[in-house]
Amino acid sequence: MPRRQLGRQLRDLRNRAKMTTRIAAERLEWSEAKIWRIETGQTSLRSFDVEAMCKIYGAPGDLVAPLTALAKETKARGWWSVYGDVIADGFEVYIGLEEAAQRLISYENELIPGLLQTEGYTRALLSAARQELSAHEIDRRVEFRKTRQTMLTRDEAPLRLDVVIGEEALARRIGSHEVHVEQLDHLLALSEVSTVRIRVVPTASGYHDGLHADRFVMLEFPQTGTDGKVEPPVVYLETFTGSVYLDKEAEIAKYRRAFEGIEAVAVDARQGIELARTRSA
Template sequence: MAADTSPTVRRRRLASELRRLRVERGLSMQEVAERMDLTAASVSRIETGRRGIRPRDLRAFLDMYEVPEADREPLMALSREARQRGWWQNYGDVLPGEYATLIGLEAEAISTRTYQQTLVPGLLQTADYARTLIAAGRLGDTPEEIERRVSVRMERQKRLADDSPLELSAVIGEGVVRQRVGTAEITVNQLKHLAEVSQWPNVMVQILPYRAGAHPAMTGSFSIVGFPAQSDLDVIYLENMSSGLYLEDSADVRRYVAVFDYLRAAALSPADTAVMLMNASNNLV
């Protein structure tokens, strides 16, 4: 799917507009829920983009908010585009909802800044490395399910090389370089791949060395997804073993951006990172 037609981002944008209209009318979620014969939780899910909205229901919302006819068509267009299918929805049988949302956000994003403490970022993994990780983390999956998950990861990486490539800045902990994943050959190829893609104009890879000491992200990895439109605020994505969490509050975003800037400043330069990657791969041969 083209980078400018992500249904996930369209739904998020529509949700933001509905939230803005409610606030401008001075209505609470509970008041809207009562007028629309919904629960307050349902209104919340609509306003955060976690639940889609049918055209008929959207028109009812717009009637309630007294939106002029001339201003309705852009919102109706967002609703139609939000119902389109992204390529990742063909993998719904093996794709958790939170991960599918991340891919949908990346489809229209202009940048991703990520700190990874224990793994190579998914956008930079080789197929063999990804396959080994997925097999280790999902012991109950069949070989076919594992291959479909690998396919998703490889398809996702195409955003780095399409007509409007995603700008990726990745800071990875030194432990990622030292950790063998699968065979020595798989690990060597992964390290060499990291060194190679770090030469791409839209990719920056930096290693945070052990000697950097304590830092504010020792509690875990995170990603910051950024968008070209000023109306689309950055999103923070946090992932754990079983699910993912999104933070969109402006204070949370500012905090994570400040932490990432700290990590980038404390990390090795891209040139020194490439040297460490090649040295680590040579030591495994």
């Protein structure tokens, strides 16, 4: 999150200076690719580099110190760094955003979302999808996921989760019958948590916007940057070949409309789970 905040503010300064990335790169004697990585929050920064950027962008003097302080935070390591051996390349970016988020809006049509999975479901899924993993590697991944899930119940600023799940994902049996029943019961219990809202899209609902949008996560943040602005939301898409992050206003608006359309045909968790139980009986 510090990287994202710093990158956004440096990009705003460059735009206000009416300077292209090419010109900025030439003056700093960097590559355009480096400017792009900085502005998209993909790399940490030294205070010296931030001072140099502020100088060529003509940043107000009272903004330089907060930005250089933010640069120091970009080198901080999160709790997830100890799980570096099991986190997929690039996924640590998402985990950092998830950790900083105030609210997570999600639509999932294939599997139970990771934050809502039981240990048995996670183990069964990993055993089926990643047959090359050793028992130890599966244990590490289960431990990592369970640690992530504590964000929903932590004492200070728990993550608010607003998720819609396709009935197909609930009916799909991952693991044994006992694992499946336990997972459905777990979802019912979580739906009673004040910060968690779970709804289900019945298979018989017909057309809804999720058919086009596919699975996605939108993260909303409480933090404000040194410029006093609330950090804008980001949409995360996990594809077969990699991760995609969207943060343009038009993109965010499009996914908000899609979620509204999905919500319009969704039912509450208990009704949706009973439908899934009947279907898989």
